[in-house]
Amino acid sequence: MSTMYETTVNVSGGRRGHARSDDGVLDLELAMPGAGKRATNPEQLFAAGYAACFASAAMGVAKQQGYQLDDIPVAGHVALDAENHDYNLVVKLTAEVALPQKEAEALIENAHQMCPYSKAVRGNIRVDIEVKGQ
Incomplete structure (x- = not known):
């Protein structure tokens, strides 16, 4: 089997943290659902x-x-x-x-x-x- 694609996303702070992909395309804040903060989960x-x-x-x-x-x-x-x-x-x-x-x-x-x-x-x-x- 050959790998078509792979990526790594590093998260710090868990659900209240930050996520960033190895290529930097995904770079966003995370929040608890319903926390009122403008961030995804x-x-x-x-x-x-x-x-x-x-x-x-x-x-x-x-x-x-x-x-x-x-x-x-x-x-x-x-x-x-x-x-x-x-x-x-x-x-x-x-x-x-x-x-x-x-x-x-x-x-x-x-x-x-x-x-x-x-x-x-x-x-x-x-x-x-x-x-x-x-």
Whole structure:
């Protein structure tokens, strides 16, 4: 197996700290969710990464299947659930696909099997997928 891409992000201060990628492109303040500070948090970063990866996987599947779609928008919703100091992530992805509903659902199911984020979290966290077709 050959590595297509790799990166390192250094964080100091945890959820109330600072994150900076090795190339300096990502350089931002972190804050607790709802802290009122104008800064992002790990859940937002995870939602963005998962939605972007999933959308790319869906576009790749669409191309493989012969569909010519300009875009497949994906909204990533990440919740941090806590019970008795046991913290868990819950994800909902909503994909909009300009195809009939059944075709859109099949395409998105294939994307869910292909997406590296989906593979990484499979069996570890709940991921719900909503498909909005035509």
